[in-house]
Protein backbone atom coordinates (compact mmCIF):
# COMPACT_ATOMS: atom_id res chain seq x y z
CA UNK A 626 0.00 0.00 0.00
CA UNK A 627 1.24 3.43 -0.89
CA UNK A 628 -0.21 6.60 0.57
CA UNK A 629 -2.23 8.98 -1.56
CA UNK A 630 -0.74 12.36 -2.35
CA UNK A 631 -1.97 15.55 -0.67
CA UNK A 632 -1.52 17.49 -3.90
CA UNK A 633 -0.52 21.02 -2.92
CA UNK A 634 0.33 22.03 -6.45
CA UNK A 635 -3.11 21.14 -7.84
CA UNK A 636 -4.94 22.53 -4.79
CA UNK A 637 -3.03 25.81 -4.98
CA UNK A 638 -3.95 26.06 -8.69
CA UNK A 639 -7.63 25.60 -7.81
CA UNK A 640 -7.42 28.29 -5.11
CA UNK A 641 -5.68 30.66 -7.52
CA UNK A 642 -8.49 30.14 -10.05
CA UNK A 643 -11.04 31.09 -7.34
CA UNK A 644 -8.99 34.14 -6.38
CA UNK A 645 -8.78 35.24 -10.03
CA UNK A 646 -12.59 35.50 -10.08
CA UNK A 647 -12.62 37.50 -6.83
CA UNK A 648 -9.88 39.84 -8.12
CA UNK A 649 -11.89 40.41 -11.31
CA UNK A 650 -14.96 41.31 -9.21
CA UNK A 651 -12.84 43.82 -7.27
CA UNK A 652 -11.44 45.26 -10.51
CA UNK A 653 -15.00 45.82 -11.75
CA UNK A 654 -15.44 48.06 -8.69
CA UNK A 655 -12.19 49.89 -9.42
CA UNK A 656 -10.16 48.12 -6.70
CA UNK A 657 -6.81 46.53 -7.62
CA UNK A 658 -5.13 44.57 -4.81
CA UNK A 659 -1.36 45.08 -4.65
CA UNK A 660 1.15 42.79 -2.93
CA UNK A 661 4.36 44.38 -1.73
CA UNK A 662 7.55 42.48 -0.94
CA UNK A 663 10.49 43.77 1.05
CA UNK A 664 13.61 41.78 0.25
CA UNK A 665 16.90 42.53 1.97
CA UNK A 666 20.22 41.07 0.83
CA UNK A 667 21.13 38.50 -1.79
CA UNK A 668 20.16 35.11 -0.40
CA UNK A 669 19.32 33.12 -3.58
CA UNK A 670 16.51 31.14 -1.90
CA UNK A 671 14.82 34.36 -0.71
CA UNK A 672 15.12 35.89 -4.20
CA UNK A 673 13.59 32.81 -5.73
CA UNK A 674 10.67 32.76 -3.22
CA UNK A 675 9.94 36.44 -3.81
CA UNK A 676 10.07 35.97 -7.60
CA UNK A 677 7.55 33.11 -7.20
CA UNK A 678 5.21 35.36 -5.22
CA UNK A 679 5.24 38.03 -7.95
CA UNK A 680 4.61 35.38 -10.63
CA UNK A 681 1.58 34.21 -8.61
CA UNK A 682 0.32 37.80 -8.38
CA UNK A 683 0.57 38.28 -12.13
CA UNK A 684 -1.39 35.06 -12.61
CA UNK A 685 -4.40 36.19 -10.56
CA UNK A 686 -4.35 39.91 -11.43
CA UNK A 687 -2.77 41.31 -8.26
CA UNK A 688 -0.34 44.22 -8.76
CA UNK A 689 3.26 43.88 -7.50
CA UNK A 690 5.24 46.40 -5.51
CA UNK A 691 8.91 45.57 -4.84
CA UNK A 692 11.25 47.05 -2.28
CA UNK A 693 14.80 45.70 -2.46
CA UNK A 694 17.64 46.65 -0.15
CA UNK A 695 21.31 45.59 -0.15
CA UNK A 696 22.68 43.10 2.39
CA UNK A 697 24.34 45.94 4.33
CA UNK A 698 21.07 47.87 4.82
CA UNK A 699 20.72 49.22 8.36
CA UNK A 700 17.84 48.77 10.77
CA UNK A 701 16.82 52.37 9.91
CA UNK A 702 16.90 51.66 6.14
CA UNK A 703 14.67 48.64 6.59
CA UNK A 704 12.27 50.45 8.88
CA UNK A 705 12.03 53.30 6.34
CA UNK A 706 11.10 50.79 3.62
CA UNK A 707 8.41 49.34 5.90
CA UNK A 708 6.98 52.84 6.41
CA UNK A 709 6.93 53.42 2.63
CA UNK A 710 4.90 50.22 2.18
CA UNK A 711 2.57 51.19 5.04
CA UNK A 712 1.97 54.58 3.36
CA UNK A 713 1.67 53.37 -0.25
CA UNK A 714 -2.05 53.21 -1.14
CA UNK A 715 -1.31 50.87 -4.09
CA UNK A 716 0.05 48.30 -1.63
CA UNK A 717 -2.92 46.58 0.03
CA UNK A 718 -0.80 43.88 1.67
CA UNK A 719 2.88 43.05 1.92
CA UNK A 720 5.49 40.75 3.39
CA UNK A 721 8.94 41.25 4.81
CA UNK A 722 10.84 38.29 3.38
CA UNK A 723 12.56 36.35 6.16
CA UNK A 724 15.22 35.80 7.29
CA UNK A 725 16.54 39.36 7.57
CA UNK A 726 20.34 39.80 7.65
CA UNK A 727 22.19 39.08 10.88
CA UNK A 728 22.23 42.01 13.26
CA UNK A 729 18.74 43.19 12.30
CA UNK A 730 16.07 43.13 15.02
CA UNK A 731 13.44 41.15 13.09
CA UNK A 732 10.67 41.45 15.68
CA UNK A 733 11.03 45.23 15.73
CA UNK A 734 10.66 45.32 11.93
CA UNK A 735 7.64 42.99 11.93
CA UNK A 736 5.89 45.04 14.62
CA UNK A 737 6.15 48.15 12.41
CA UNK A 738 4.10 46.50 9.67
CA UNK A 739 0.57 47.92 9.53
CA UNK A 740 -1.48 44.96 10.87
CA UNK A 741 -4.10 45.67 8.21
CA UNK A 742 -1.48 45.19 5.49
CA UNK A 743 0.12 42.09 7.06
CA UNK A 744 -0.12 39.58 4.20
CA UNK A 745 1.89 36.98 6.17
CA UNK A 746 -0.44 37.01 9.17
CA UNK A 747 2.61 37.13 11.43
CA UNK A 748 2.10 40.53 13.04
CA UNK A 749 1.60 40.18 16.82
CA UNK A 750 -1.81 41.86 16.49
CA UNK A 751 -2.99 39.29 13.99
CA UNK A 752 -1.51 36.36 15.91
CA UNK A 753 -3.30 37.82 18.95
CA UNK A 754 -6.59 38.08 17.06
CA UNK A 755 -6.20 34.41 16.14
CA UNK A 756 -5.67 33.51 19.81
CA UNK A 757 -8.80 35.43 20.79
CA UNK A 758 -11.18 34.11 18.10
CA UNK A 759 -11.96 30.60 19.27
CA UNK A 760 -15.63 30.43 18.34
CA UNK A 761 -16.19 33.00 15.63
CA UNK A 762 -14.84 33.32 12.12
CA UNK A 763 -11.34 34.81 11.94
CA UNK A 764 -11.50 37.85 9.67
CA UNK A 765 -7.89 38.97 10.17
CA UNK A 766 -5.01 37.66 7.99
CA UNK A 767 -3.95 34.11 8.93
CA UNK A 768 -0.36 32.83 9.01
CA UNK A 769 0.07 31.46 5.46
CA UNK A 770 1.71 28.09 6.03
CA UNK A 771 -0.65 26.94 8.82
CA UNK A 772 -3.68 28.19 6.84
CA UNK A 773 -2.36 26.38 3.75
CA UNK A 774 -1.97 23.12 5.67
CA UNK A 775 -5.53 23.26 7.04
CA UNK A 776 -6.87 24.09 3.56
CA UNK A 777 -4.85 21.22 2.03
CA UNK A 778 -6.26 18.72 4.53
CA UNK A 779 -9.84 19.99 4.25
CA UNK A 780 -9.83 19.97 0.44
CA UNK A 781 -8.68 16.33 0.45
CA UNK A 782 -11.48 15.36 2.83
CA UNK A 783 -9.16 14.51 5.74
CA UNK A 784 -11.38 14.51 8.85
CA UNK A 785 -10.09 16.91 11.51
CA UNK A 786 -13.09 16.98 13.87
CA UNK A 787 -11.93 15.02 16.93
CA UNK A 788 -8.63 14.04 15.27
CA UNK A 789 -5.44 13.73 17.33
CA UNK A 790 -2.86 15.93 15.62
CA UNK A 791 0.81 15.91 16.60
CA UNK A 792 2.91 18.86 15.46
CA UNK A 793 6.68 18.33 15.35
CA UNK A 794 8.57 21.60 15.75
CA UNK A 795 7.88 24.85 17.61
CA UNK A 796 8.94 27.43 15.03
CA UNK A 797 6.98 30.69 15.03
CA UNK A 798 5.73 30.47 11.42
CA UNK A 799 4.27 26.96 11.71
CA UNK A 800 4.61 24.89 14.88
CA UNK A 801 3.61 27.49 17.43
CA UNK A 802 0.70 28.88 15.43
CA UNK A 803 -0.96 25.95 13.64
CA UNK A 804 -2.57 24.69 16.84
CA UNK A 805 -4.47 27.98 17.06
CA UNK A 806 -6.17 27.16 13.76
CA UNK A 807 -6.73 23.46 14.41
CA UNK A 808 -8.28 23.94 17.85
CA UNK A 809 -10.84 26.54 16.79
CA UNK A 810 -14.37 25.30 17.35
CA UNK A 811 -14.98 25.12 13.60
CA UNK A 812 -12.17 22.56 13.20
CA UNK A 813 -12.13 20.83 16.60
CA UNK A 814 -8.88 18.86 16.41
CA UNK A 815 -6.84 17.98 19.51
CA UNK A 816 -3.26 19.19 19.15
CA UNK A 817 0.00 18.14 20.78
CA UNK A 818 3.03 20.36 20.13
CA UNK A 819 6.33 18.46 20.29
CA UNK A 820 9.84 19.91 20.07
CA UNK A 821 13.49 19.13 20.82
CA UNK A 822 12.69 19.02 24.53
CA UNK A 823 10.02 16.34 24.09
CA UNK A 824 10.94 13.25 26.11
CA UNK A 825 9.61 10.63 23.68
CA UNK A 826 8.60 11.88 20.24
CA UNK A 827 7.63 8.43 18.93
CA UNK A 828 5.20 7.87 21.79
CA UNK A 829 3.25 10.91 20.61
CA UNK A 830 3.47 10.41 16.83
CA UNK A 831 2.54 6.69 17.03
CA UNK A 832 -0.86 7.64 18.43
CA UNK A 833 -1.52 10.52 16.03
CA UNK A 834 -4.17 10.54 13.32
CA UNK A 835 -2.33 13.45 11.69
CA UNK A 836 1.39 14.29 11.97
CA UNK A 837 2.58 17.74 10.90
CA UNK A 838 6.34 17.62 10.45
CA UNK A 839 7.71 21.15 10.79
CA UNK A 840 11.03 20.68 12.57
CA UNK A 841 13.37 21.44 9.67
CA UNK A 842 15.25 18.22 10.38
CA UNK A 843 15.55 16.04 7.25
CA UNK A 844 13.73 12.73 7.60
CA UNK A 845 12.91 12.99 11.35
CA UNK A 846 9.52 11.44 10.80
CA UNK A 847 10.26 7.84 9.89
CA UNK A 848 7.82 5.01 9.05
CA UNK A 849 8.33 3.27 12.42
CA UNK A 850 6.96 6.25 14.37
CA UNK A 851 3.81 6.70 12.24
CA UNK A 852 0.52 4.88 12.93
CA UNK A 853 -0.67 2.82 9.93
CA UNK A 854 -3.25 4.87 8.01
CA UNK A 855 -2.21 8.20 9.53
CA UNK A 856 -2.03 11.43 7.52
CA UNK A 857 1.42 13.04 7.32
CA UNK A 858 2.16 16.62 6.26
CA UNK A 859 5.75 17.52 5.34
CA UNK A 860 6.56 21.16 6.08
CA UNK A 861 10.35 21.02 6.51
CA UNK A 862 12.51 22.64 3.87
CA UNK A 863 16.18 21.67 4.02
CA UNK A 864 18.55 21.82 1.10
CA UNK A 865 21.24 19.31 0.27
CA UNK A 866 23.41 18.32 -2.68
CA UNK A 867 22.16 15.22 -4.47
CA UNK A 868 25.25 12.93 -4.49
CA UNK A 869 24.02 11.36 -7.75
CA UNK A 870 23.56 14.52 -9.82
CA UNK A 871 25.66 17.04 -7.87
CA UNK A 872 22.66 19.44 -7.94
CA UNK A 873 20.85 21.03 -4.99
CA UNK A 874 17.56 19.53 -3.89
CA UNK A 875 14.91 20.01 -1.21
CA UNK A 876 14.66 17.42 1.55
CA UNK A 877 11.67 17.39 3.83
CA UNK A 878 11.15 16.23 7.41
CA UNK A 879 9.29 13.11 6.27
CA UNK A 880 11.32 10.00 5.44
CA UNK A 881 10.24 8.43 2.11
CA UNK A 882 9.43 5.14 3.90
CA UNK A 883 6.40 6.87 5.47
CA UNK A 884 4.55 6.58 2.14
CA UNK A 885 4.29 2.79 2.78
CA UNK A 886 2.55 3.28 6.15
CA UNK A 887 0.44 6.44 5.92
CA UNK A 888 -2.88 6.92 4.11
CA UNK A 889 -2.07 10.43 2.87
CA UNK A 890 1.29 12.24 2.61
CA UNK A 891 2.06 15.71 1.31
CA UNK A 892 4.98 15.58 -1.15
CA UNK A 893 7.83 18.03 -0.76
CA UNK A 894 8.20 19.90 -3.05
CA UNK A 895 4.65 20.10 -4.40
CA UNK A 896 2.80 20.07 -1.06
CA UNK A 897 2.85 22.78 1.57
CA UNK A 898 5.06 25.25 -0.37
CA UNK A 899 2.55 26.05 -3.13
CA UNK A 900 -0.25 26.20 -0.52
CA UNK A 901 1.71 28.79 1.48
CA UNK A 902 1.95 30.95 -1.63
CA UNK A 903 -1.75 30.54 -2.39
CA UNK A 904 -2.73 31.61 1.13
CA UNK A 905 -0.56 34.71 0.84
CA UNK A 906 -2.62 35.71 -2.21
CA UNK A 907 -5.80 34.83 -0.32
CA UNK A 908 -4.81 37.17 2.51
CA UNK A 909 -4.16 40.02 0.06
CA UNK A 910 -7.48 39.51 -1.73
CA UNK A 911 -9.45 39.18 1.53
CA UNK A 912 -7.88 42.38 2.88
CA UNK A 913 -8.72 44.28 -0.33
CA UNK A 914 -12.32 42.97 -0.18
CA UNK A 915 -12.68 44.11 3.45
CA UNK A 916 -11.40 47.57 2.56
CA UNK A 917 -13.73 47.77 -0.45
CA UNK A 918 -16.61 47.09 1.96
Ligand SMILES: Nc1nc(=O)c2c([nH]1)NC[C@@H]1CN(c3ccc(C(=O)N[C@@H](CCC(=O)O)C(=O)O)cc3)C=[N+]21
Pocket residue numbers: 673674677720721722723724745769862875893894895896897898899901902
Ligand atom coordinates in the same frame (compact mmCIF):
# COMPACT_ATOMS: atom_id res chain seq x y z
N1 LIG B 1 7.99 36.65 5.28
C1 LIG B 1 8.08 35.42 4.85
N2 LIG B 1 6.97 34.75 4.47
C2 LIG B 1 7.05 33.48 4.01
O1 LIG B 1 6.02 32.86 3.67
C3 LIG B 1 8.35 32.86 3.93
C4 LIG B 1 9.47 33.61 4.33
N3 LIG B 1 9.31 34.86 4.78
N4 LIG B 1 10.70 33.07 4.25
C5 LIG B 1 10.93 31.75 3.73
C6 LIG B 1 9.73 30.85 3.88
C7 LIG B 1 9.73 29.67 2.93
N5 LIG B 1 8.53 29.80 2.12
C8 LIG B 1 8.22 29.02 1.03
C9 LIG B 1 7.24 29.37 0.12
C10 LIG B 1 6.98 28.61 -1.00
C11 LIG B 1 7.68 27.48 -1.25
C12 LIG B 1 7.40 26.70 -2.48
O2 LIG B 1 6.53 27.05 -3.26
N6 LIG B 1 8.14 25.63 -2.73
C13 LIG B 1 8.00 24.79 -3.89
C14 LIG B 1 9.36 24.44 -4.45
C15 LIG B 1 10.21 25.64 -4.74
C16 LIG B 1 11.66 25.29 -5.04
O3 LIG B 1 11.90 24.32 -5.79
O4 LIG B 1 12.54 26.00 -4.51
C17 LIG B 1 7.27 23.53 -3.52
O5 LIG B 1 7.23 23.19 -2.33
O6 LIG B 1 6.75 22.87 -4.42
C18 LIG B 1 8.64 27.07 -0.35
C19 LIG B 1 8.89 27.83 0.79
C20 LIG B 1 7.90 30.95 2.47
N7 LIG B 1 8.52 31.57 3.47
